[in-house]
Amino acid sequence: MDGLKVIKPGIQSLIQDLGRYGYHSLGITSGGAMDKHAYYWANQLCGNDQSASCIEILVGGLQLQAQIATQIAITGAQVSVTINGKPIALWCNHSVQPGDHIAIGYASAGCRAYLAVAGGIQAPLILGSTSTVVREGLGGLNGDGKPLQQGDIVPCQTGKATTQQRTPQQQIPSYDSQITELRMVLGYQQSQFSPSQLKLFFESIYTISQNSDRMGYRLSGQAIVLPQSAMLSEGICLGAVQLPADGQPIILLNDRQTIGGYPKLGSVLSQDIDKLAQLMPGRKLRFVAMGIKEASVIASTVK
Amino acid sequence: MSQYPKLVTASENSVIIYFSEQPSATTSNKIAYVVETLKNQLSNQLIDLVPCYASLLVIYNSTTSNYQRIEAQIHSAIDSWQPQPDKQTVRHIQLPVYYSRESGPDLERVADHNGLSIEQVIATHQQTQYTAYALGFAPGFAYLGELNSTIATPRLATPRYRVPVGAVAIADRQTAIYPAPSPGGWNLIGLCPTPLFNINRQPSSVIQVGDSLSFKAISREQFLQLGGCESDLGEQP
Numbered sequence: 001m002d003g004l005k006v007i008k009p010g011i012q013s014l015i016q017d018l019g020r021y022g023y024h025s026l027g028i029t030s031g032g033a034m035d036k037h038a039y040y041w042a043n044q045l046c047g048n049d050q051s052a053s054c055i056e057i058l059v060g061g062l063q064l065q066a067q068i069a070t071q072i073a074i075t076g077a078q079v080s081v082t083i084n085g086k087p088i089a090l091w092c093n094h095s096v097q098p099g100d101h102i103a104i105g106y107a108s109a110g111c112r113a114y115l116a117v118a119g120g121i122q123a124p125l126i127l128g129s130t131s132t133v134v135r136e137g138l139g140g141l142n143g144d145g146k147p148l149q150q151g152d153i154v155p156c157q158t159g160k161a162t163t164q165q166r167t168p169q170q171q172i173p174s175y176d177s178q179i180t181e182l183r184m185v186l187g188y189q190q191s192q193f194s195p196s197q198l199k200l201f202f203e204s205i206y207t208i209s210q211n212s213d214r215m216g217y218r219l220s221g222q223a224i225v226l227p228q229s230a231m232l233s234e235g236i237c238l239g240a241v242q243l244p245a246d247g248q249p250i251i252l253l254n255d256r257q258t259i260g261g262y263p264k265l266g267s268v269l270s271q272d273i274d275k276l277a278q279l280m281p282g283r284k285l286r287f288v289a290m291g292i293k294e295a296s297v298i299a300s301t302v303k
Numbered sequence: 304m305s306q307y308p309k310l311v312t313a314s315e316n317s318v319i320i321y322f323s324e325q326p327s328a329t330t331s332n333k334i335a336y337v338v339e340t341l342k343n344q345l346s347n348q349l350i351d352l353v354p355c356y357a358s359l360l361v362i363y364n365s366t367t368s369n370y371q372r373i374e375a376q377i378h379s380a381i382d383s384w385q386p387q388p389d390k391q392t393v394r395h396i397q398l399p400v401y402y403s404r405e406s407g408p409d410l411e412r413v414a415d416h417n418g419l420s421i422e423q424v425i426a427t428h429q430q431t432q433y434t435a436y437a438l439g440f441a442p443g444f445a446y447l448g449e450l451n452s453t454i455a456t457p458r459l460a461t462p463r464y465r466v467p468v469g470a471v472a473i474a475d476r477q478t479a480i481y482p483a484p485s486p487g488g489w490n491l492i493g494l495c496p497t498p499l500f501n502i503n504r505q506p507s508s509v510i511q512v513g514d515s516l517s518f519k520a521i522s523r524e525q526f527l528q529l530g531g532c533e534s535d536l537g538e539q540p
Contacts, residue, residue, distance in 0.1 A: 235353025235360025259439030267314030
């Protein structure tokens with residue numbers, strides 16, 4: 001099938017959908033688009049299903065050549081995008097013609113951009129999902145977990161020309177706040193941490209470290225003293241804030257290990273993981289505590 | 304009154320059930336029952352389940368359900384538990400392991416830590432019938448318990464960058480086999496040539512939760528005949 005030919009894959013470009021579910025009990029993680037808000041809008045602008053496969057572009061550098069006439073939309077990180085050298089707007093759909101050259105620059109704010117194609121990218125479903133999890137060797141164009149490579153053809157159907165759609169301005173995040181606030185539900189082992197350590201955690205500002213990826217974001221800052229009680233390994237959910245032996249928090253994300261044995265304070269709200277997924281190493285954040293009652297009201301409105 | 308079972312919030316759309324303080328046959332029986340019951344009763348409200356030693360993480364759809372409703376459904380599932388007859392035949396799996404210094408770079412560390420000879424470590428590791436308590440960490444990685452306390456050894460201070468496929472490893476009172484190359488901090492004591500995970504096979508994992516496992520020593524020649532890889536022998540970076 002024709003589609004979009006990869007001229008340059010950029011830093012890392014991955015096929016992603018909503019993720020792989022129902023297989024955690026085999027040790028298989030969920031994967032899926034890290035910033036679900038930007039992913040949602042990329043599909044929405046192309047008239048796609050909410051679970052259609054997109055390309056998640058880390059930082060930028062992806063260049064594609066269209067082999068078909070279709071519609072594309074790019075959302076998320078602030079990247080410059082050109083079609084045949086002519087700049088085009090993000091958060092809005094565009095027609096492309098066979099032979100068109102699509103070039104995505106490097107992000108000036110945010111770090112993940114999403115490229116959707118009308119009708120969705122056609123990639124094999126591996127356990128119900130196209131999501132690429134490199135560590136597990138699952139998903140992506142050939143189902144083997146490889147990121148996009150030079151010369152790959154990303155298969156897409158021909159899409160009808162449609163009127164231009166734009167994401168409403170108030171739905172477009174800025175990605176440039178000095179300190180990002182992440183709301184988190186208290187849970188897991190939080191009651192075993194001392195009140196003074198909890199206070200310290202919520203008063204502190206943490207910096208995202210270099211060793212941050214789709215598996216987890218490692219933070220550096222105020223070390224938190226762990227509870228002394230021993231614990232058995234247990235299931236880890238999306239956004240769980242884990243405190244390993246050195247007391248520096250790790251926020252576990254889409255490609256996380258399914259089971260782990262370090263104490264956790266609770267989990268970041270999924271809406272705020274969308275924000276976190278756009279933060280580069282070096283950016284700062286703080287946590288805001290929330291109870292499950294309040295969090296579940298917010299969660300019920302998640303798209 | 305016992306504080307178990309205990310339901311604790313994990314996130315905006317997940318709750319973790321703690322069944323007991325320590326793993327046991329009864330706890331495993333309850334977890335298996337609650338997994339089946341929730342799968343049957345909540346199908347479209349469930350996103351995923353993560354059973355482990357003595358807990359079960361329940362991830363639900365926060366737009367079609369909410370924590371009060373899920374917690375009520377979990378309580379009713381737990382309350383309806385009656386000891387389930389054990390699977391008529393617990394599956395027993397015996398896996399071949401090439402134990403040696405060249406296939407198990409931490410054999411000496413495990414021996415030194417416990418004041419044993421390498422031969423004693425190898426013999427002790429083969430004496431136990433292990434139970435697969437959970438699959439997790441990576442696809443097909445089975446947590447096996449309980450390791451004889453005389454060879455229990457803490458994790459490495461600094462995890463290895465790469466552990467080869469089939470590495471048989473020890474951490475505290477657990478043992479496991481790495482189904483694929485990955486970083487890892489467990490003590491490596493041997494290599495198993497049997498492929499353990501293949502997404503195109505049904506079931507994809509050779510080891511299932513509840514299986515009984517034992518290990519049998521093989522020679523270097525047998526390891527290579529059974530498909531073991533010579534380049535995995537020797538110290539890993």
